[in-house]
Amino acid sequence: MNRVGATATAPAPPGRARPQTRRDLLNRVNAVAVLLVVVDVAALGVATAALDRVWVGVVAGVLLGVRASCRLYRRRLWLSWLHELPRSVIATATAFALVTGVTLALGTPPETTVEVQWAIVNFTLWSEPARLFVFTFGRWARRRFHRCDRTVVVGAGKVGATLAGAMLQHPEFGLRPVGFVDPAPALDPAVLPAPLLPENLADAITRLRAGTVVLAFSHAADSPLVNAAITAHRLGCAIFVVPRMYELYQDGPDVERLRSYPLVRLSTAPTSRPSWWVKRAVDVVLAAVALVALAPVIALCALAVLLESGRPVIFRQVRVGMDDRTFVLYKLRSVRMTDEDDSQIRWSVVGDRRVGPVGRFLRRTSLDELPQLWNILKGDMSIVGPRPERPGFVREFSAVHDLYWARHRVPTGLTGLAQVHGLRGDTSIVDRSRYDNYYIANWSLWLDVRILLLTVGELLCRRNR
Structure with missing residues (x-):
């Protein structure tokens, strides 16, 4: 597993979803x-x-x-x-x-x-x-x-300036530039058709109430275009990207034209789509039905935990959910109680001596996760999504792993794309983050169904797919 020292500090999240007025x-x-x-x-x-x-x-x-x-x-x-x-x-x-x-x-x-x-x-x-x-x-x-979307252009170079100029000269395209964001502008700010903004993208979007972000080319040593796209997503903006080799780029279903420049429209954030309401409704129905149907199973597992290691049978732990908000996660306790609770800073690995036969069985069958159905009913989690992590590890991983913070754009889940590909327990954080961000970028109701089917197959066949 990729880990860092406890002294690492995480960067501030680039932006939370703002409340809709x-x-x-x-x-x-x-x-x-x-x-x-x-x-x-x-x-x-x-x-x-x-x-x-x-x-x-x-x-x-x-x-x-x-x-x-x-x-x-x-x-x-x-x-x-x-x-x-x-x-x-x-x-x-x-x-x-x-x-x-x-x-x-x-x-x-x-x-x-x-x-x-x-x-x-x-x-x-x-x-x-x-x-x-x-x-x-x-x-x-x-x-x-002038019914135009207020637009922030990321990249104060020739392409960005040309695009902003075209927006001003041709308002029929529906965009109005209100500023540039670029840590290393290629052009003199005095010649730009809109002001070079001193703040970061998240603050600029919030202050100027921008509804659109255009990602042009930046000459910064470490171009922040991916971070900028995710930040704009979290803040509910429409996002257009100027593709590389745009002179050869063909029109397509997701390609717009601003004069002669192709702009690739990125899909909206999953949580802003009507189909997300369907996902939430399905979560509530399935979680409620599962809680009722599996109540005897949960009761038997709780009794086994009680007989093996006493009370409490329900383990409570603070985890990080959507938009970096914390919540209390519930599990059946699989680790014997000790004098000192180190669960927030210690990574539980295979072979932990604190885990008894009952705990190993609960973990192997994932039965210890069943109380999280209550978290789903409460709205803390979803059935499918990135697995929630503890605040200390979130800060730790975000400090060294690119885009780990970005997995908190959607609610965490009981199962996820990373888990059905074998990334559970002591496995690569980089790979988990990559799968989680892939899931968010490609989310659909069908993808959720696929993950649920793969989860059932993994539990029944005991192999990763």
Whole structure:
């Protein structure tokens, strides 16, 4: 295991998620995206007016679902109807094929199939001109009313300055630079189109209430771009990255254009997505059901602990959770009590003489973790997430391991991606941190399901996958 001395000190976390105010929530509402939904719903209403109610529901559900999955209602910088037209046509054609397949599978009369198909064609004839109007109106409104996101540019070099200048000259892209953050600016601050900010990124975002961060190139000896991206994530900002070799970079689903510069839009923080609410609801339901179903098992394990080493049977320990907040974690005690509690500073390893037969069984089967279901119900933890660690070790590891602090962007978990890959107990902290940050960057509900399935497989087969 990678460890450091007890005298190591950890750097301050680069930024905690700030509380959302009503103004913040209103600023996050993208008027263009809302209008695109409205015009599509209105076009559907006109196009399906002659259809039976059942088919109205089918056409509306399939068409809007496919178009949403193709990200036609996303936030965007470049408001170009021509640029979006191929994606819109492909989405509508896919919906056309799906609805036609449904009618054929149900044995619908041919005349009904034709009516449904014509409804989708009529939708296109109404929707596309309306979308053209929305994009044109959006560009005009951004120029006229300066409805632009306050933007901090990380990297006060040629690329950053050019981007900031383009934002000022072309407000139709929806960004307004309010400052630069760069520990080693390549250009004289006097020639920059926005002020060079004296504070760090987290303080700049908070003070200026910035909603967007653009990561351009920095000439600092130790470029802080990864730290800056994670900091912006924790503070709820939209993040754009200028890719290396941007002159050769092709357009793609997550690539925006600011004039000739490609900007890669990073995904939003997991905790800010609607699907995170689903994760929390599933956590509560599963934890409550598991507590009830496993209550006899927990009681038997507690009795075994009591007979082997006496009271207390529940072990309480302070751990670090999301945004570096501490909470009390509950476990079935697997270590015999001693005169001095050194659990906050001592790393428990295989072969610890304080662990008796019952404790070894509880650890080997992970039954000692079951009381953490109560932590999940309370909201301290999630079923899946990075494993929580003790405050002393968090400070210790954060001082020497890059991005260890970043794993606290989401709630800690009962199981995690690192654990199902064999990283439990006395194993590499670097590898654990890498897996945890990968989990956060790629989080989805399906990834949680995969980790749960791998956890069950590991417990049943007793091998790491």
